[in-house]
Amino acid sequence: MYLNIMLPSFYNHIQQRPDKGLGRENQYVPDSHASEFWNSFYTDLQSKTIFNEPFFGFVQGVNPYFGNFGYSFHPSKKIPNYYNIGVYGGGDPKTKIIPVCDGVLEYSGFDIVNGYYVLISHPHIQTEDGYVMHSLYMHLKKPLVKFSSYQKMLREISFHAYPKILIERETPIGELGSTGVVGGRQSVLYVQIEFRHPYKDDVVVIDPLSLFGLKSQENIAKNCETFEDFNKLGNTKISDFKKYNIEKYIEPK
Numbered sequence: 001m002y003l004n005i006m007l008p009s010f011y012n013h014i015q016q017r018p019d020k021g022l023g024r025e026n027q028y029v030p031d032s033h034a035s036e037f038w039n040s041f042y043t044d045l046q047s048k049t050i051f052n053e054p055f056f057g058f059v060q061g062v063n064p065y066f067g068n069f070g071y072s073f074h075p076s077k078k079i080p081n082y083y084n085i086g087v088y089g090g091g092d093p094k095t096k097i098i099p100v101c102d103g104v105l106e107y108s109g110f111d112i113v114n115g116y117y118v119l120i121s122h123p124h125i126q127t128e129d130g131y132v133m134h135s136l137y138m139h140l141k142k143p144l145v146k147f148s149s150y151q152k153m154l155r156e157i158s159f160h161a162y163p164k165i166l167i168e169r170e171t172p173i174g175e176l177g178s179t180g181v182v183g184g185r186q187s188v189l190y191v192q193i194e195f196r197h198p199y200k201d202d203v204v205v206i207d208p209l210s211l212f213g214l215k216s217q218e219n220i221a222k223n224c225e226t227f228e229d230f231n232k233l234g235n236t237k238i239s240d241f242k243k244y245n246i247e248k249y250i251e252p253k
Contacts (some may be wrong), residue, residue, distance in 0.1 A: 005048045007165045009129040013037045019083040028204045042210045051100045051211040058089040063244035065221045069207035074223035075249040085205040086192035093187040095176040108143040115180025116140040118173045130193035135152040138190040141177025186245045
């Protein structure tokens with residue numbers, strides 16, 4: 001049985017996702033002017049539990065061009081000043097994915113943008129103002145955990161309270177894939193760490209790398225304004241793009 005973890009209230013230390021014009025008004029990120037609070041928040045969290053990498057080498061597989069949390073150029077949508085609220089980590093196809101820690105299955109399914117995904121809640125990790133930690137895993141080849149049709153019916157009539165499928169931290173929940181918007185380009189996992197409130201629509205997202213004691217890194221493509229700018233990076237650093245298995249995002253000279 002895992003221990004309950006209570007974290008300080010963060011509601012006065014968040015800001016709306018900067019690219020809110022993309023239709024995500026209910027998403028919030030750490031306030032860039034509250035670094036002292038957030039450094040303490042992450043230290044507190046790391047001191048109370050140990051988190052798994054979703055797969056061995058995930059952190060090393062995060063590409064520095066557009067894979068980090070924060071501002072970037074979106075190579076598929078070709079959008080400048082895009083704000084990543086998760087982290088992209090590449091790896092070998094069919095690699096098994098595990099959750100960052102123990103939790104409860106909330107959803108698994110398919111979305112045209114996110115591909116196959118799994119959402120897990122971690123009800124033992126909460127803030128004083130009632131936000132519960134969740135982890136979201138996207139672009140999977142397929143989910144390995146799901147509700148049966150009967151279980152889905154029960155969840156509908158119980159307002160998602162029953163049944164509860166417990167997910168242990170070493171349970172494979174999916175395989176690395178390329179479904180959704182990144183389909184056909186690379187084998188990648190996009191992970192979001194969210195805090196959701198049971199009675200509010202707000203979603204507060206934090207940098208997944210903070211779970212492992214790592215500081216946020218700026219994306220190299222952060223200042224690209226056009227796809228041509230991004231393409232120049234790729235043609236200059238083609239060996240880097242091959243290293244992170246993202247060379248197909250660029251056009252040849």
